[in-house]
Amino acid sequence: MADSFLFNVAESVLGKLGSLALQEFSLAWGLESDLEKIKDNLKVIKAVLLDAEQQRSQNPRIEVWLDNLKEVLYDAEDVVDEFECEALRRQVVKSGNTTRKVQRFFSRSNPLIFRFRMGHKLKQIRERVDEVAALKSKFGLTERIFDRHIIHGEREMTHSFIDASDVIGREQARDDIIETLLQSVDGENVSIIPIVGIGGIGKTTLAKLVYNDQRIATHFELKLWVCVSDVFELDKVIIKILDSASPGQRYADMGIDQLQRTLQEALNGNKYLLILDDVWSEDPRQWGELKTLLMGGAYGSKMLVTTRSQRVAEIMGTVSALNLSLLSHQDCLSLFFKWAFKGQQEKQNPNLKRIGEEIVRKCKGVPLAVITLGSLLYSVTDEREWEFIRDNEIWKLEQKKDDILPALRLSYEHLPSHLKRCFAYCSIFPKDYVMDDIELVYLWMANGLVQSSNENQELEDIGLRYFKELCSRCFFQDFSEYGGKVKCKMHDLIHDLALSVTQNECSMVRTSTQQIPKSVRHISFPHPELLPNVLPESLQNLDRVRTICCESERGEGISSEAFIKTCFSRFQYLRFLNLSYSMFEVLPTSIGNLKHLKYLDLWRSPNIQRLPNSICKLQSLQVLLLFGCWSLEELPKDMKYMINLRWLWITTKQKNLPTGGIGCLKSLRFLFITSCDNLEYLFEDMQGLKKLRRLKIDYCRSLTSLPQSIKCLTALETLCIKGCENLDLIMEEGEENQYPTQFSLQKLELEFLPKLVEFPQWLIRGSTNSLKVIKVERCNNLRELPECLQNMASLQEVQIKGCPQLNNDPIRKAGEN
Structure with a gap:
């Protein structure tokens, strides 16, 4: 469609240029004229972008112009985000409860130096935008109104004839x-x-x-x-x-x-x-x-x-x-040989047949891919040509208009521009990677791809709607649900499609990689365990990288602390950092310099013993994943200053989570507390989590009770408690009414809670008109369920398994209504 990828980037940058933080800084520092000039020029450029996008394949100069524009837009986004980071930092310092020591902790630079530096950067962006705007007149581009019904590459009309x-x-x-x-x-x-x-x-x-x-x-x-x-x-x-x-x-x-x-x-x-x-x-x-x-x-x-x-x-x-299911491997082989050998495979070179079988596997059951590669090799007898096809990604091969990649690209062209960018960024993961909906939404949010025009709309809800739209258009497959999250994969050919549209922005770096385009902003390392102590030469010229994904194909993470330190000093504009399965013991203190960072994944990094307190300087951070950090002694003491955190997943050796920490994270939407074997008490100030939507507590074997303040979670939609052997969920006498229950749950899951004998009434109080799903499993000593559940008209799904002591079952009756 004509609503191009770049058109959406321009819209996003224009939206950020109108941010309140930037407006206040520009007014205070006398930068209004620069800011207005940038916005005016970008509006003029955006008006001709649709026409330029349609002409780019016929005019190499327009192709270069668009590439330059994209670089300017991304750099402008970095500058605007830097103002946003500074606004967040000042918000913490001016919060009213900070000491001089804390103010020193958060002071990165002299305010006058920061003002001079940022003023200079904004002027540079203005000059570059001026230059790009001036060049557009040379191409005879016409202004076009945004119309999502215009299609770039229409499919030719099909007919009904077939052999x-x-x-x-x-x-x-x-x-x-x-x-x-x-x-x-x-x-x-x-x-x-x-x-x-x-x-x-x-x-x-x-x-x-x-x-x-x-x-x-x-x-x-x-x-x-x-x-x-x-x-x-x-x-x-x-x-x-x-x-x-x-x-x-x-x-x-x-x-x-x-x-x-x-x-x-x-x-x-x-x-x-x-x-x-x-x-x-x-x-x-x-x-x-x-x-x-x-x-x-x-x-x-x-x-x-x-x-x-x-x-x-x-x-x-x-x-x-x-x-429609994928074609079986045997049928794919028959189809391939029919096209490559004209059905005379029995007369062919056995080596070609062997290589052909390997080629067919990469088609993953898609007939048009089989036909595409088979026809490429029709009448070719040189084994090297066959090996070339076998060893290349399909998107790197020459394609005719009726081949697989153009057929798939049509699906991409029909996407709205905001979904194009979201789909394209999925190429950062390796093939066969199992994604989940929450992970993808926060990846998109980290890159500024999820935007709301309505302040009452949660970004998470908008992102989940994007995910469902891509699912409905067959961009994801192999769905399953686990732990309240929807998991899926991309078909290999869909992954190739994503790579084909992001080849100048995303790069998968292997030990054999010699050169990476300077325009690349998203890097993944499929074998992080092989990374050296020094930055590879291929990465030396990159300084605008936004994504580093060390997602190992073997489940082995990075072990070089020196490499991590180099990355932290080199890539100051990182938004997404995946260091899962890492083997180092200490995260470098320089992590605190990554002020743009929004997503930090330390999933299953078993040797990390501590996190530097400097991590609490990351006011932009939205996601912090510490699940599986089995050696982590404690969480950073100043976590309350991570004011933008929306998803926190922890594993820690602490006996208690102190007040004045997690309970101060007012932006938190998802909190998962998993496998904290020593944890006896949660933080008492849960009432501070006004926006918490999902709380998951599982396999905390020493946990004996929940704080009374849990009943004050007014936004809580899902509560999952699992594998807590010593938790009975009953409030002590006198505590039951200390905090009236205020949440309206939609989903309640209780599993493997052997101490649970009486069903806690406070769990469902206030939720009788909202509870849709209830799961009670392996609660061996649970005797009764509340009778009020049978009157819940909202109940849609019920699962009760492994509860042999239950004397009544009103939920099952409710579920039948």
Whole structure:
């Protein structure tokens, strides 16, 4: 679509230039004119970006201009974020409860020096933006209004013809669909069957097989094939249907009313099969208008819809969608050899057959990928050429317009610009990496990709909506749910697509990597355990890196403290730092200099004994993951100053979590306390966590009670308590009403709590109209559940397992209502 990746970056920077913090600084320091000039020029540039984006492939000079613009925009974002960091630092210093010692702790530089330095940086950005704006006039670019319905690379219209002998492995799916099409459906005049799957998986091919089957020809009086493809406009779709019904007639000059009457006349009394191929529109109103017109056929008429969107399937389907499966490895081999050897594989070089099998594995069951690579090797007998194909990522190979990458890229082009950036950043993870929804949302937030125009909207909710949209469009697969989080993967070819659109921004660095473009801002190390003590030469010229991901393919993390120190000093603009599975014992104190850092992952770093108190200088930090830090003696003493923290996951050897620490984190939304074997007491000032939405306490074996103030968590939606062997959840006499319960839970999970005998009434008090999910598992001594649960109309899901002492089960009754 014409709503380009870069267009979204420009919008984001313009939004940040209007931030309150920057406005206040510019007014106080006399920088208003520079700031206004930057904004004015960016607005002018943004107006021609859509036109420039469409011309970039034909004009190399425009390509260079856009690349320069992107660099300027990112550098401008860094400067604006630096003002935001300073505003947060001053917020802490001026909070009213800080001593001179604390003020010294947070003073990074002389205010006059900071003012001079930042004023100079802003002027530099203004000069660079001026330069880019001046160059745009040389390209004859025209201003265009943002229109998300303009498509860059439209797919060519599909047709219904097919040679069935060219199709391998779809016989069972064809027969299943035909069986459904031939069945009568009670109460449905026209039933609609969606076929869903990623680009290239064979949805259209399967629809062709069905359409041309003799069983269909004898059952339906009228067969219609329509490729919807681009924009779903009612008059155009009607014309396509009429063209299929009566070829050679002219319908283009008809008005919409005449088109509707003509369509109803064409369908009247006929039992028809209509194939709507390649549907993208997710607007239920558009479909509703067309569906009304298509009800004029005879009883038993059917429609088959192919789409890449689960949302489209939900809107259009009247029966369950067929999620088209990947092709089996054996079928992929047959298909590959059919294209590469023209079906004469038995006469071929055994080495080529062996290499061919290895090539097929990288296609991961997607037929179009198999055909793409097979056709690349048609009549090629040089083993080196075959090895070249085998050893390269698909996105690095030359592609024709009908090959796999263009087919997948069409899915990317149809994304709204904000989703394009979110999808592209997923390329930072290695292939087959298991992602989860919360992790992705905070990764996007760390890079400024989740933005809200409404201050009442939580960024987490917006990010989760982005995640669900990408899921519905088949960009993620292999879903599972664990610990309240949705986990998924990207298909290898979808990962290649992400790499292809971020190749100048993201780089995977291996020991063999010789050179990295200076424009790269996101780096991952698939083998961090092999990193040297010094920064590789390929990284020496990079100083604007925002992401370092040391996500090991082997589960072995970085061990070089010297390398970490070098990274901290070199990459001052880091937003996302993944050091999971690290083997060092002490995190360098220089971590406190990474003032832009928003996401720090020390997941399963078993040797870390302490975190430097300088980490508490990271006012921008939103995520701190310390799960699996089994040797961590205690949390930093000044954690209360991490005022932007939204997700905290801890494992610590402490016996108690003191007041004046975590309880002061007013921005905290997610708090997970896991495997703290020595922990006997939680912090007493939980009432300070006014925005906490999810609290998870598991495998804290020494924990005996929860603080009374837990009942003051007004925003709490999910409470999960698991594996706490000595916790009974009962408030002591006199404590029950000290703090009235204020939270309205939606989800409650209690698992493996052997001391739990009586169900704590305070847990559900105030939640009788909100509780949707309740899970009680392996609570061997739990005797009764509250009778009030049977009146909960809000309850949607109930699980009770391994509770042999239960005398009543009102929840099960409630769940049946």
